[in-house]
Amino acid sequence: QEGKLVLYTSQPNTDAQATADAFMAKYPGIAVEWVRDGTPKIMAKFRAELEAGAPQADVLLIADAVTMEGLKAEGLLLNFPEAKAEGIDPSLIDEDGAYFATKLITTGIVYNSAATAIPAGWADLVKPEYKDQLAMPSPLTSGAALIHAVTLTGNLAEGWDYYSALAANGAQASGGNGDVLTAVSGGEKLYGMIVDYLPIREAAKGAPVKFVFPSEGVSAVTEPVAILASAQNTDNAKLFVDFLLSQEGQQLASDMGYVPARADIALPAGYPARADIKVLGYDAAAALANETANKEQFSEIFGQ
């Protein structure tokens, strides 16, 4: 229980620091070095290292499972079936133990308090009163947004036609979730598709935004953690994974304002009861297989 651990993560800075701090508090002998960036960029970094033949990271903690699926398919992940993952819905865990969900980040609807129409579900967003007022993250930029698109098109009856209707209604798809929050809280757009924790946290600080869990259900990403096959510090990496999945690690996620993956940990303030959140499912393997097609479909609809 000593040495170091290199963590590549897409968690926001503050959360990354808190996670590392908590782990190091538990294992004082291990020095965590973490690098934080958006999922695509942290992956770009990882891939560049890979290309040059010297990957640095031991553990990846990134937004979505689809990317993990891809890495797994390339054989870049270390299987860790003996991880202590009890209490976590098995559907959230890779069957070979290549990656594990650490929390649930759902995507719903945010609106500016100045908005007159209050959306209740996804279907509302294509109505005329929402014309030109919707901001959404682009799947080309955000991994969560891609899964969201896959989930919605898979679960809503309209499929991709829903997105076409959004586009026809003047929705603006670009950037990441932070951009959507900025646009909506800044009043430039009145509505947005966005991950839950951002608006809930900002609303608590007084930002003029409210978050809605749409009636049709929400998509969710699981912020999976995985050990890389190329890891130098495999033992420490395993300790880290176990820590994240433990009650302690899960409580930490909740304290940071996320929906924890373990059912036995309470949700943070500002969220409805766990039972009231209807998470829509999706097929990660299919999502991976169709990743390019989905992105192209999206690009086509939104003319990008």
Added chain:
Amino acid sequence: MTIITLDAVSKQFGSNFAVRDVSVTLPKGSFTALLGPSGCGKTTLLRLIAGFEQPTSGTIQFDTRLMAGPTLSVAPEKRDLGIVFQSYALWPHMDVAANVAYPLRARGIGRAEIEQRVARALDMVSLAGFEQRSVDALSGGQRQRVALARCLVTGTDIILLDEPLANLDVHLRAAMLDIFADIHRRTGATIVFVTHDQSEALALADRIVMLDHGQVQQTGTPQQLYAEPANATVAGFIGRGSILAAQAATDGTLLAGRPINARGTGKGPVQVLVRPEAVRLGDTGIAGQVARCRYTGASYETVLTLASGETLMLDTPNRLDIGAAIHLTINDAWIIPG
């Protein structure tokens, strides 16, 4: 053909007087040299006349028109004068013809007339055929002449020249002297030129205003300044010569105890200016010792030390040995006033 009148003109930069209390009248059609050592205020005076500087006090008039005074200053572009800078200030982005035509364009004169007048001006400075040349492709003397043509082209009555020959070599300088004299004769303009070279001033001007420390030392014809300098500054600056102590009385002037032929007035101990050409070697007369002898081609410029310790300059046809004892007589001297 304009009278330029400066009345008690001073110009201060900060607390430093560049020009102090200058009053001069430059008559119609005169050709005046502003002469003086470096930093004496010549350029400043010229720039005051041109309107690039405003006098701190005093007035400047062209004929009866007030150009600069306590409350008023006519902009340079409204003074209708021509100026040639030491740097020539030819605009490198225009060819010769365009440079010369510029003042006419600025006056809104028609194309045909411009062409004709430019040709005339270039002709006057013997540069016909150079119209399309780039100014970068001209020699110093040619540039100088283009600058002159540019200032002549409007037929202005006042031409100002700042050290017009300073950048030219000896032979070009002689040629330009002729051109200036010729232009003056042909245009009859009132010309003012700045120089620190006394030989230029003597050769060219019909009047010299000698300045030092911003103040006028003497105004007069070249002959007056050479033969009868108003003070030691002028005497030391113009021509070669030696300033010696002498005793003046009503019945004559004594130098080294011997009577000399001295012009001017003075009483008691005075200073006299002795020009080299007024000194003759002889077997008798004032005694001296050769201190230095320098070849000039035509003769040797010899410097003697007199018994008083003063030095005296004269020209000798042969090299004299350093230290040789000789005698000399002084045919002419000028008692320096004051």
Added chain:
Amino acid sequence: MTIITLDAVSKQFGSNFAVRDVSVTLPKGSFTALLGPSGCGKTTLLRLIAGFEQPTSGTIQFDTRLMAGPTLSVAPEKRDLGIVFQSYALWPHMDVAANVAYPLRARGIGRAEIEQRVARALDMVSLAGFEQRSVDALSGGQRQRVALARCLVTGTDIILLDEPLANLDVHLRAAMLDIFADIHRRTGATIVFVTHDQSEALALADRIVMLDHGQVQQTGTPQQLYAEPANATVAGFIGRGSILAAQAATDGTLLAGRPINARGTGKGPVQVLVRPEAVRLGDTGIAGQVARCRYTGASYETVLTLASGETLMLDTPNRLDIGAAIHLTINDAWIIPG
């Protein structure tokens, strides 16, 4: 005290010869002027000696040491010479003492000795007490002297000066002439100086190398070049004078049909050089008409037109009227060879 020998030195820039086939020997302790009009290659020749340029062909030797040749060129810093540039090239970020001390520092000389030698060098140029001055706070003449001190401080045997007086005013120039002469006497160094001013060359040098178009026109003492110029170029460049057509025969030389006293040799139609001081006005003799008369202070420089249409320059004590008919005799003339 080094002999500088240039043997068939040429320097081309592109296809243009700046220096062409120059062979001269500058004896130990000589004081040589490189004289010539602008662009004749004086500076290039000096820079070849200093090592800033490499000859295209030919060799340069100091005593018996080959400095530059077909395959070799000693770097300037290894030639152990002093040079003073026209621009003085003082380093503005060092004070006077540091400027002068620099060559000693570069030679790794000790602090105490440096101080002493700098003081001696500054003393030699009468600048003791200026050690701590910034070079920007010096006048032109003072800068010139600092540059000179910098080049004297190492006690070098070769001193090169490029137009050392060109930027100074008349009075400073005279003072610097004395200083150079003095330095030469005291150090006995082999001095080469570049100038385009013939009077400087005449006054200062003991040998003159006159260049034109990169080629040596004549080498000799000042008196030789003045009195017996080797060709029309030298005759026209040095001193004032007129070049006139004459007829030479064994029994004498005829000018305008009258016999004149001509030195030199020649047969048939020749050109003679007539200096102004060799011309006397008289009642009889060669006839001429006054074309121009210019005041110089001591006299009037008068130009006559002769019957042949040629012009002749002389000095007259009074202003003559333009167009007046006069007669003159020529006491001395030089038959220009070739």
Added chain:
Amino acid sequence: MLPAVLVLFAVGVLAVLPLGRLVTAALVHDGVFDATLLIQRLARGATQRAILNTLDTSFFGALLALAIGAPFAFLIALTDMPWRRMQGFLLLLPLMIAPQVTALAWMHLLGPSSALLGALGMAPPPGTANPLLGRGGIIALFGVQHAPIVFITLRAGLALVPRDYVEAARSAGSGPLAVVWRIILPLLRPYLIAAVALAFVSGVGNFGIPALLGMPQNYLTLATLIYQQLASNGPAVLPQVAVLSLLIGVIALVGVGVQVAALRGGGFAMGRGMPVRFGLGRWRWPLAMGGLAVIGFMLFLPLVALVATSLVPAYGVPLSLSTLTGDNYVEVLVRQASTARAFFNSGYLSLLAAALLAVLAVPMALGLARLRPGLRQVTNGALELPYALPGIVLAIACILLFLRPLPLLGSLYATPWIILVAYLMRFAALALKPVDVALAQIPPNLLEAAAASGAGPLRRLVTIAAPLVAPASAAGALLVFMSAFNELTVSALLWSSRNETLGVILFSLEEAGLSTQAAAIAVVTVGVVVVLLLVLDRLGRRLPAGTLPWR
């Protein structure tokens, strides 16, 4: 000979190496030259649109920069307008402030939640898109951001116009305006072209402004297209990205080429002389006020908006006495250890880069001066490329280059030194330019006099050339420091644990939707820059004239 070889080596390391690596990635696949990727890329609508957008915004942005910078250059360099120096100083600030921060400030100023406009009751209603988004906004901010470049370039040219030229024209009968139009402008033409070309190249390489103002509307320039490609497809598209980088490189090269040609071909030998100074007469004060108003609008309003944003608890909360809070500052400065670290990291990395480049610049410039003119041009161009390319491209090149351990040095990757190396590559041109100019102005005699004094090449370099160009290399170092301190895109891919830079922190806060905290950091950065500049201004009184661009 030796200096030339050394320079070529340095340029090779600083410029050719990273670019060559990119070119190989773009055009060589499996060891054979293969341009199909390039052609495929060019055939795509998105690429063509991005090229067009890049040219469009950069060109009109440069023109706008000219329109803003030129009048100031004229007024400040040529007239007796009051407060000239202060205005010159303030006008340089946009250059010292990161483009992202500028864009952020303007968006906060003009959006519906603008605290400032809100207080005036002029804020657009909620639901109004930010007027700055899209082409117009990008052009406008390019204009603001690059006006200082035009200003500096033109001022350098104006300082060379001798007074005599102007006075000759005035005594020829031209009034001041005619003189400006007919004499000064034509003389300045090469500088005008160079200024526009420089502003244009800066626009081509700019990422921050089109990222904040264009990407939300899918208005992409080449720089943002590269970013988006990387972001959405990951490094799998590295070759594609390299191809796009080449395109940017070509456009930038053309701009640089125009600039070089302008300053060389059309350059007039202008004599040195007293500088020109026009008296404005009764227009003095009105013009000074007008100038200040423009600067106020360009600089202060957006900065005030940024400050306002940094003082509310969450973005969108209106600023009032009850919402006023210093929490964002406390959060970023005290609670997040990473911010303090970032200040330190950015500080010492920029300082090191500036110092190293300042020292290197003198021998490099000396060596450059020895190259054959043609080779010299090429070398200069090569050095400018890493500056003109978007930082993210350079970063990728650096990763490709330095990931594997180097002999002697080991791997630079995951150390701060890789950022330093990238800074050295990126900003070498900035440091070299002023030194190059200054060196050209040293009379060769000064060096020859040293040689004749017995000083060898090294001694001449150390004792003569270096001290004489020290002011210029200090000025270059200052530019490097400011640029590196504000830089976001290079370090974005190169930072590693505990080696984050200010830009990285700012960007990730913005990305996480924490606009208020991002604003707080931006405000602090601007503050630091201004304080630094003021300190320099103080020092500047003892430096030779012209060392600091505003003095």
